[in-house]
Amino acid sequence: MEGLYDVIHRRRDVRAEFTGEAVDPEVLDRILAAAHAAPSVGLSQPWDFVIVRSDTVRKAFHEHVRTERDVFAATLSGEAAARFARIKIDGVLEAGLSIVVTYDPARGGPAVLGRHAIADAGLYSVCLAIQNLWLSATAEGLGVGWVSFYREEFLGELLGIPAGIRPVAWLCVGPVSHLETVPDLERHGWRRRRPVSEAIHEDRWNG
């Protein structure tokens, strides 16, 4: 029990701490099996995992991420712009490998049990697989960094993902020097975590 909570609280989004060492194939199998064990709406298991090791693909993606970083930076000014300039937003070139997690809305269809009223339930399922992967990687001593500075069309084309299947996350995965104890965005003064007590409501939103 203690081990699980320890992993949950030690997990970090990693950008700067990747050592560049390879991921042990057996460990990779274990974290993918953990991801695949996630709950999913209607048992649809709508995820797939594309393991990216190619330098050419990683460099092309990294270039795209830099462009999207500039797009976001252009929306900022003053203090926020200065803060953002100091924040590293990916470890694409440094991590041992990357895993792109996708969502296939057609998987398990047409009648996906539990999704008729909430289409997003399929996407929620993919995010649970990602969280399983993230926590098991942390337990294995690896770091994970979620990169979302990309356009889905670009990544779809780069990886030859079939039409209709959405890339949900580019995850940088690999051995790390250490895990920070405070999230990067908090360390850089971008945003603070709020206390759990503020997130809890009783009976009604304002109850």
Ligand SMILES: Cc1cc2nc3c(=O)[nH]c(=O)nc-3n(C[C@H](O)[C@H](O)[C@H](O)COP(=O)(O)O)c2cc1C
């Ligand atoms: C859906 C999602 C997308 C994210 N995209 C990025 C990203 O593009 N670049 C980045 O540096 N961190 C990204 N993150 C990491 C968050 O910034 C991070 O989880 C948050 O600041 C809390 O830090 P922690 O994960 O270390 O606790 C993303 C996280 C999630 C859940």
